[in-house]
Amino acid sequence: MVISVPRLVIAAPSSGSGKTTVATGLMAAFASRGLAVSPYKVGPDYIDPGYHSLAAGRVGRNLDAYLCGAELVAPLFAHGARGCDVAVVEGVMGLYDGAAGEGELASTAHVAKLLRAPVVLVVDASSQSRSVAALVHGFASWDPEVRVAGVILNKVGSERHEVMLREALDESGVPVLGVLRRARQVGTPSRHLGLVPVAERRAEAVEAVGAMASLVREGCDLDALLAVARSAPALSSAGWDPAEVVACGASFPSPAPSRNWGLRPQTPDRPERPRPQAPPLSASLERGDPHDGLSGAPVVAVAGGPAFTFSYAEHAELLAAAGAEVITFDPLHDEQLPDGTAGLVIGGGFPEVYAAELSANEPLRKAIAELAFSGAPVAAECAGLLYLSRELDGQPMCGVLDATARMDERLTLGYRDAVAVSDSVLAVAGTRMRGHEFHRTVVEPGAGAAPAWGLHAPQRRVEGFVQQGVHASYLHTHWASAPGVARRFVERCRTS
Numbered sequence: 001m002v003i004s005v006p007r008l009v010i011a012a013p014s015s016g017s018g019k020t021t022v023a024t025g026l027m028a029a030f031a032s033r034g035l036a037v038s039p040y041k042v043g044p045d046y047i048d049p050g051y052h053s054l055a056a057g058r059v060g061r062n063l064d065a066y067l068c069g070a071e072l073v074a075p076l077f078a079h080g081a082r083g084c085d086v087a088v089v090e091g092v093m094g095l096y097d098g099a100a101g102e103g104e105l106a107s108t109a110h111v112a113k114l115l116r117a118p119v120v121l122v123v124d125a126s127s128q129s130r131s132v133a134a135l136v137h138g139f140a141s142w143d144p145e146v147r148v149a150g151v152i153l154n155k156v157g158s159e160r161h162e163v164m165l166r167e168a169l170d171e172s173g174v175p176v177l178g179v180l181r182r183a184r185q186v187g188t189p190s191r192h193l194g195l196v197p198v199a200e201r202r203a204e205a206v207e208a209v210g211a212m213a214s215l216v217r218e219g220c221d222l223d224a225l226l227a228v229a230r231s232a233p234a235l236s237s238a239g240w241d242p243a244e245v246v247a248c249g250a251s252f253p254s255p256a257p258s259r260n261w262g263l264r265p266q267t268p269d270r271p272e273r274p275r276p277q278a279p280p281l282s283a284s285l286e287r288g289d290p291h292d293g294l295s296g297a298p299v300v301a302v303a304g305g306p307a308f309t310f311s312y313a314e315h316a317e318l319l320a321a322a323g324a325e326v327i328t329f330d331p332l333h334d335e336q337l338p339d340g341t342a343g344l345v346i347g348g349g350f351p352e353v354y355a356a357e358l359s360a361n362e363p364l365r366k367a368i369a370e371l372a373f374s375g376a377p378v379a380a381e382c383a384g385l386l387y388l389s390r391e392l393d394g395q396p397m398c399g400v401l402d403a404t405a406r407m408d409e410r411l412t413l414g415y416r417d418a419v420a421v422s423d424s425v426l427a428v429a430g431t432r433m434r435g436h437e438f439h440r441t442v443v444e445p446g447a448g449a450a451p452a453w454g455l456h457a458p459q460r461r462v463e464g465f466v467q468q469g470v471h472a473s474y475l476h477t478h479w480a481s482a483p484g485v486a487r488r489f490v491e492r493c494r495t496s
Contacts, residue, residue, distance in 0.1 A: 245321075
């Protein structure tokens, strides 16, 4: 399959240069012209895609070569870009910054090469003049496979400052495609883990995105940027299809050796056995399982609302493709789980910000505890882990896990290579997965009697909880890399 969607990558020399403002504003500006815009974010970040979605009117997606593998970047791009006129990809950190110790892996440059997409460099020019040419030349020449097609100058102080910058860049051969004034910067509130998510400030977010669009429209050459996007060559890749990867039996990454990286035995005193394979979906539907909903689908409730905003769009798509009816609920306001709930997914977010409100919703906390103790499948990541604990910062939570959670000053951040230590509703012991940690909280103890994952870096440890049908962990994973996770979870919803 040949992909001819016009596309460009918005990158920068470093974080804080203005990528999000430019990328989000450009998405909104293109959309206001009547173009169907497909928005993306390089890396695991959940918050920026919310602003992208608001700007483009289309779901924001992530392109992460570490979590999903380089081979899935183009297919996932093609999946999101179906029917679109242009795609805008916001980079992560500096253009060449990737996973620690892994070279270019998962960097913006890596993703740009995988997509054969031109790069537009956003440069904070507030404290330089002629030196900007050396900076841009260095980034443009560092990797000959990365095409830096233009530069947008951000935080420019005056007309005289702009003239000096343009004169310097004339010598570099990299065209200036936009100039944004220092006085016109758009404010977006931040806190301990970055920008405040759109779901928590909808009206203000709409206003901020509108301001970003105006800034980009007034300061950038939209026609030239669209021409850059249209200069991207054709890309050969089949589009990722959740129904196809589930139906074809795609399962898990290879199991780890039985020694389990020396962390802990996989299962006590029992021989190795083949990993169970889920039956074909058609067979499950024909059985008429008691948990099936109106369409023969078990109901999987997914936590949403302001407290639980971290989720990859592909997770719900995979659950639906595996045969589930996916229903979102808001733990801040809904006092009961959706009718017929057979399984529960609680992703990441900011329960620490809403601990009092979550605690006050006692009927829902009890309903979740009852579901978990019944043995139903429950998958919880990070915020979900905190919510299932006994308490968070002294506020009673669901009490599913014999653990307490609290805020911490230290930021835990980074990619992780993980191996499943215990059989669970998501994977069998020994399954390798890649994930990401991003939190300023601590759970004590950090692991249960049956841990969820074993990690070997940055230090060797076990982490998370597996008990009955519950799998709770700090680790964020991307199920597109292992669609068997969704398939296994839905099968357990049918049979639990």
